[in-house]
Amino acid sequence: MTTIYIGVMTGTSMDGVDFVAASFDPLQIHATLTMPFDPDLRDELMALTLPSDNEIDRMGKADVALASMIGNAINQLIAENNLDKSQIKAIGSHGQTIRHRPEHGFTLQIGDPNIITEITQIPVISDFRRRDMAAGGQGAPLVPAFHQALFQHPTIHRVILNLGGIANVSLLPAGNPEGVYGFDTGPANILMDAWCHRYTGQPYDENGNWAAYGQPIRSLLDRLQAHDFFSKEPPKSTGREDFNLEWLDEQISDWRNDIEYNELEDTPENIQATLMKLTTRAIKKAIYRSPLDTGEVYVCGGGAYNSHLLEQLRWRLRKHNWSVQTSSALGLSPTWVEATAFAWLAMRFDHQLSANLPAVTGASGYRILGTITAV
Ligand SMILES: Nc1ncnc2c1ncn2[C@@H]1O[C@H](COP(=O)(O)OP(=O)(O)O)[C@@H](O)[C@H]1O
Ligand SMILES: [Mg+2]
Incomplete structure (x- = not known):
């Protein structure tokens, strides 16, 4: 039985x-x-x-x-x-x-x-x-052991990327269970959902369509990336305590006093695009700084349905021929x-x-x- x-x-x-x-x-x-x-x-x-x-x-x-x-x-x-x-x-x-x-x-x-x-x-x-x-x-992340048990491949390096409220990666070097590691890379949907909800009334930005209208704002991105969490070395984990709408509002109001501030850039969809780039850049950094030279990225969590984000990620990881697919390609739906x-x-x-x-x-x-x- x-x-x-x-x-x-x-x-x-x-x-x-x-x-x-x-x-x-x-x-x-x-x-x-x-x-x-x-x-x-x-x-x-x-x-x-x-x-x-x-x-x-x-x-x-x-x-x-x-x-x-x-x-x-x-x-x-x-x-x-x-x-x-x-x-x-x-x-x-x-x-x-x-x-x-x-x-x-x-x-x-x-x-x-x-x-x-x-x-x-x-x-x-x-x-x-x-x-x-x-x-x-x-105490986090706990999923890498499960990712390893199910998805590690004998000859191909794999990365399992979970895009929930927070993004976390599990790095699975080919055929090497002892070499597995992983950590939270930073916010994924927490900030994008909150920002989207405020301006569109929708709980999330379906397929990233709204972000796709915008252009990331360089000076704001730099400011957001200055958060201590991004420069910490793993092991590291994060949550709503670090990344929430209050924090984002503070950063935006500081940025509005920045010498590089340009009023023309200051649109809600540009900020949404900036939040998406904040997510994808941290993921790119996690993968490029890892010992894995190339391989396969499998995305799970609700963010796997954000097709614009996945496109951005593919583009950011193009240099070393990383492939980016959802976990469905491994036989398990991103949702589950x-x-x-x-x-x-x-x-x-x-x-x-x-x-x-x-x-x-x-x-x-x-x-x-x-x-x-x-x-
Ligand atoms: N079609 C979609 N387009 C964009 N984002 C989506 C879509 N479907 C789900 N999401 C995102 O996924 C989130 C839920 O992901 P989930 O993996 O359940 O996260 P958590 O583990 O934090 O609950 C939603 O809040 C939303 O941001
Ligand atoms: Mg959920």
């Missing part, structure tokens, strides 16, 4: 919660679901990513609301797809990150696993990041890669196998990640 694990992921974009029922060796996807947030819950989760009043009570309520939503959605996933519950060994639930402070050794994901177990009557593995942090790591990674992480915990890569997170060694809430 095939053992199924359910992965649950909600990333920094906060566009919704993704669910995947998967089994491994070989990978098989049995069912998928994306559940959008109730708008009030989304606003509250978003607000909780930055310091504000009465955070503990508010966090407690959001913890319960999110967990109930996740538990009920899992029951729906099982019912709608006629999954055999006796085959489902565990749920791997990432939870919503509301604070990530590797510099202080803490990271916080909410969505109470006790409630999820109570609703589903299935064991939940959660709290995947803190053991790595306790061992001195960033991250949630599948959390099903995989649940499987690793279930087998009591380590799941962090010390070279990626900076932890002092391999660790088994997660804690279990038993039925």
Whole structure:
């Protein structure tokens, strides 16, 4: 009988919660679901990513609301797809990150696993990041081990690029599991979504069409790239604490006093194009500074559907003949890669196998990640 694990992921974009029922060796996807947030819950989760009043009570309520939503959605996933519950060994639930402070050794994901177990009557593995942090790591990114297990190639260098709210890369040198590394390169959709929403009312810039009208603004780009995160050496990870609309507004207002400021350039679509270039340049730098000379880039996460961004990336990586495709070319839709990674992480915990890569997170060694809430 095939053992199924359910992965649950909600990333920094906060566009919704993704669910995947998967089994491994070989990978098989049995069912998928994306559940959008109730708008009030989304606003509250978003607000909780930055310091504000009465955070503990508010966090407690959001913890319960999110967990109930996740538990009920899992029951729906099982019912709608006629999954055999006796085959489902565990749920791997990432939870919503509301604070990530590797510099202080803490990271916080909410969505109470006790409630999820109570609703589903299935064991939940959660709290995947803190053991790595306790061992001195960033607690992020955790997906490179999964990318390596599934996508490393014996003779071709590969890069898996996840474009969620944040962009992260996994570098998979051909045939060399020990050589794998990866890190967050900076913001991807966080800033582009927020800017697009403000000016167009749309939650995101479909296919990058709006950015495509604009031209990146050199002097603003330089200013944004001066953020400390870009000059840090890996291991490094980031989130909404570093990159958010308030930060962007400050940068823009400083830029407007810059001697290089040119009013004619100051249009919303030029700024959107600048944010896109901020994303693609950091990715290019990560790849060109790596020991990998050429190979294949596979893009996953919702940003994989941003065709203009992918075009830009192809153009930026043209020099060394890197190919750029989405993860669909590897047989897994960009939408489901991250949630599948959390099903995989649940499987690793279930087998009591380590799941962090010390070279990626900076932890002092391999660790088994997660804690279990038993039925
Ligand atoms: N057709 C599209 N065109 C451009 N961007 C898209 C498209 N579809 C999804 N996205 C982007 O992907 C984001 C969601 O990506 P996702 O991988 O779920 O991120 P996260 O892991 O942070 O939740 C959306 O917020 C949006 O910015
Ligand atoms: Mg998402």
